[in-house]
Amino acid sequence: MFFNRYRRGLFITSFLAAPVILYLVYVIAPYIQAFYIAMTDWRGVTATPRFIGLDNFVRLFNDTVFWKAVTHNAALLVLLPLITIVIALFFAFLLNVGGAQGVTGIRGSKFYRVVFFFPQVLAVAVVAVLFQQVFRPDASGMLNGPLMALGLGPVGFLSDTDIAFWSVLGVMVWQAVGFYVVLFSAGLASIPKDMFEAAQIDGASRVSLFFRITLPLLWDTVQTAWVYLGILALDVFAIVWVMTLQHGGPDRSTTVMAAEIYRNAFEHFRFGYASALGVVMFFFTVGFAILSLRLSRRERIEY
Amino acid sequence: MPHTPHISRRELLRGAALVPVAGALAACATPAAPPAATSSAAPAATSAANPFGVGTKPLEIWIFDGGFGQDYAKNIHEPLFKSKYSGVEIKHNATKEITKVLQPRFAGGNPPEVIDNSGANFMDFGALSQDGQLQDLTPLLDAPSWDDPNVKVRDTIDQSVIDIGTYDGKFSVLGYVNYIHGIWYSQKVFRDNDWQIPKTWDEFLALCETIKKSGKMAPFTYAGKFPQYLYEPLLTMAAKIGGNEVLVNIDNLEDGAWTTEAMKTAAAAWAEVGAKYLMEGTTGLDHVQTQTAQNKYKVAMLPSGSWLENEQKTTTPADFEYGMFPIPDVTGSDKLPYGALHTQPGENFIVSARSGHPQAGMEYLRAMLSKKAAGDFSELVRTLTVVKGATEGRDISPGVTSASKAVAAAGANAVYYRWNNWYGPLKDEAVAATGELMSGGLTADKYLERLQKKADEIKNDSSIKKFKR
Structure with missing residues (x-):
């Protein structure tokens, strides 16, 4: 009996050892090192970084560009989940129960389901380059071409400081919606059909069907989506870096924390300072995760 | 529950023994230990033909x-x-x-x-x-x-x-x-339209007006996505007005170096070009797109450097004939004569x-x-x-x-600056602010104040190594 138990433990340990070591080496250890590098003035090429204590953090608090980046992340944190979830829920509802009988999707829903998922299949960098062309500020831009043909001046989707941020948000929503349509569809599929039928027999309209049946029963899935999207909003990087002018411009109007970290590390060669920014971002992300887990504790509806 | 997986203390310790292995592997993100001082002695004897003592190592x-x-x-x-x-x-x-x-x-x-x-x-x-x-x-x-x-x-x-x-x-x-930096144009286009190389800034503005009215093409553009293409002529113009020390002071982070009269005149001059004579959509286009527009005869002039011709060789029409001219005289009492050049x-x-x-x-x-x-x-x-x-x-x-030819004509009146290579964050600020200046988001005064503020910030930051020229 004891031997068996021992064997079993050994078996489990041997399976766990590889992933745990990989995780320690490639995830945990770099994190710990980042905390150390954050307290040095390492510029990336020397073998002997100088320890400078918390200087980098003091500097960071006066770094207006970084705090501007933080406000952009904060804005994304609120807007990205909100807009994406509303659109995705709407689409998922139409695709699954929005049809005439209230139990099937609207006509052609199978086709739309595939189309909605397309953006998710594209690599982020591809999306960013694609939208650079879509947003081109001359007649060969996909949006500006028609606008200019109509006699409306070219809109600086990426070159106008007041518009660029919204363009970034738009692209992120565009890319994210497809996945959440699928996620919500799966959630809807697990809701028993007779609930919808019963509600219909009682004369519920589509709107009340959505707010009284669909949304409450999907609430768990929505919360999951909210956390995912929140994390996406906090560590957005590729879209901003590749798509916007001057990697987060014009005039820093679209910059985010990750872009500032990258800029300081790989353009200004201030690895120590960049690590300090990374540490702050780490705490923001962990803070968000804890907060969202706390807030989302709620009784499940059993059915 | 007799079969609950259980890891004994002994196993845990055994697992812990593996941790140092992980630690050794993890040392890759931080730098390696300081290398032993390499001897600078030449691996082979030096001679007149081999002045540094090249050895046989690859x-x-x-x-x-x-x-x-x-x-x-x-x-x-x-x-x-x-x-x-x-x-x-x-x-x-x-x-x-x-x-x-x-x-x-x-x-x-x-x-x-x-x-x-x-x-x-x-x-x-x-x-x-x-x-x-x-x-x-x-x-x-x-x-x-x-x-x-x-x-x-x-x-x-x-x-x-x-x-x-x-x-x-x-x-x-x-x-x-x-x-060699300057304003680049097509010699063919200028010849065909009888447009003259402007010798003064008023002539330059008049030429822009003429080109604009002709309806044939836009007068001016620059790589709007990369406004460093524009702060170049702006700084060169300031040096032409106020002399080389304008740039030396900026490089040395002197107090008020960005807000001198010469800089104000230059910034205001380019802001005017930005407001009136840019090709449509310029601020959102990159160097390739604007340079290609010039090759397609959609725009007459753009600021660039002597790499331009090679960069554009695949899109340039055979009879395009690239040419460049230096920043024209601005005030009539410029410190540097006509022909002064940024090389x-x-x-x-x-x-x-x-x-x-x-x-x-x-x-x-x-x-x-x-x-x-x-x-x-x-x-x-x-x-x-x-x-x-x-x-x-x-x-x-x-x-x-x-x-x-322009280099030969400039002679000793060649200027340059280095702050952008020395102080990356200042360059970022200049790039961002110059884009704003050209699209009307900043006035010339606000633009220079902003750059001065950043320069002061860098000057007072002890962690940034300072350079002098």
């Missing part, structure tokens, strides 16, 4: 594979070096991402010998210098030139190369290409001090500075080098001819 070369490609190194420079040192194995490499590939090599303590540290992702020279990674190239300057043992290398290149390549009092960066050595080559064979690296640079190597280079990539007289008697393209 020579590793990394070329930035950008606008000039890498063929010039493979087909011109490396064979020339090899012709003299057949025993040295040359390891040729090229990349578009210098930093990503080579920064780990520096941190790991085994950098390659010669690096063409150029392109958008070049390694920060200040950081390299601060860490003693750059080989002192002073012996190269004092060595006899490749062509003539009686002439020192120092005398075959322009003084500005030495000034600009000097970090911490040591000449350590060799700018190989002489970039700046670029395509920066370095030799790593901690590489295995820095002597061969220096010798390679000496070969590059021969008239044959420089002349062949200019023919191949249509760009002037810093080697004096290397294009004499050679058949070169119209744009290079135009630029070299």
Whole structure:
């Protein structure tokens, strides 16, 4: 009996050892090192970084560009989940129960389901380059071409400081919606059909069907989506870096924390300072995760 | 529950024994232990023919594979070096991402010998210098030139190369290409429309007005996505108005250097161009898009440097005939005369001090500075080098001819600046603010105040290494 138990433990340990070591080496250890590098003035090429204590953090608090980046992340944190979830829920509802009988999707829903998922299949960098062309500020831009043909001046989707941020948000929503349509569809599929039928027999309209049946029963899935999207909003990087002018411009109007970290590390060669920014971002992300887990504790509806 | 998995204390300890292994592996993100001081003694005896004492160890070369490609190194420079040192194995490499590939090599303590540290992702020279990674190239300057043992290398290149390549009092960066900045146009278009090269700023504005009214094309554009293409003529104009010290003071982070009258006049002048004469959509286009628009005769003029002709060779119509003119006279009492020019050595080559064979690296640079190597280079990539007289008697393209005439006309009135390479964060601010200036988001005064504020911030930041010129 004891031997068996021992064997079993050994078996489990041997399976766990590889992933745990990989995780320690490639995830945990770099994190710990980042905390150390954050307290040095390492510029990336020397073998002997100088320890400078918390200087980098003091500097960071006066770094207006970084705090501007933080406000952009904060804005994304609120807007990205909100807009994406509303659109995705709407689409998922139409695709699954929005049809005439209230139990099937609207006509052609199978086709739309595939189309909605397309953006998710594209690599982020591809999306960013694609939208650079879509947003081109001359007649060969996909949006500006028609606008200019109509006699409306070219809109600086990426070159106008007041518009660029919204363009970034738009692209992120565009890319994210497809996945959440699928996620919500799966959630809807697990809701028993007779609930919808019963509600219909009682004369519920589509709107009340959505707010009284669909949304409450999907609430768990929505919360999951909210956390995912929140994390996406906090560590957005590729879209901003590749798509916007001057990697987060014009005039820093679209910059985010990750872009500032990258800029300081790989353009200004201030690895120590960049690590300090990374540490702050780490705490923001962990803070968000804890907060969202706390807030989302709620009784499940059993059915 | 008899079969609950259970890990005993003993097993846990055994698992813990593995942790140091992980720790050893994890040491890769932080730098390696300081390398033992490499002896700088030459591996072979020095002589007049072999001034640095090149040994037999291999020579590793990394070329930035950008606008000039890498063929010039493979087909011109490396064979020339090899012709003299057949025993040295040359390891040729090229990349578009210098930093990503080579920064780990520096941190790991085994950098390659010669690096063409150029392109958008070049390694920060200040950081390299601060860490003693750059080989002192002073012996190269004092060595006899490749062509003539009686002439020192120092005398075959322009003084500005030495000034600009000097970090911490040591000449350590060799700018190989002489970039000549100016306003570029099509000689054919100007001839066909009878447009004259403007000699004064009023003439320039009048010309813009004429071109605009003609309806044939837009008067002016610049690489709006990269506003550094515009702060170049702005600063050159300020230097023309207020003299070279305008730029020297900016480089030295002097108080109020950005907010001088000369800077105000220049900023206001370019803001006016931004408001009235830009090609539609300019602020969202990059250098390739705007330069191609010029090749398609959609816009008349743009500010750029002497790399332009080579960069555009595939889209330029055969009869386009690139030409360039310098910043026109602005106030009538400009400190520098007409023809003053911004020339700046670029395509920066370095030799790593901690590489295995820095002597061969220096010798390679000496070969590059021969008239044959420089002349062949200019023919191949249509760009002037810093080697004096290397294009004499050679058949070169119209744009290079135009630029070299401008250099000859400028004579001693050539200016340059270095703050953008010294202080990355200041460059970022200038890029961001210049875009705003040109699109009307900032007035000239606010623009300069903003840059002055950033310059002061950098001046007061003890963590940023300061440079002087």
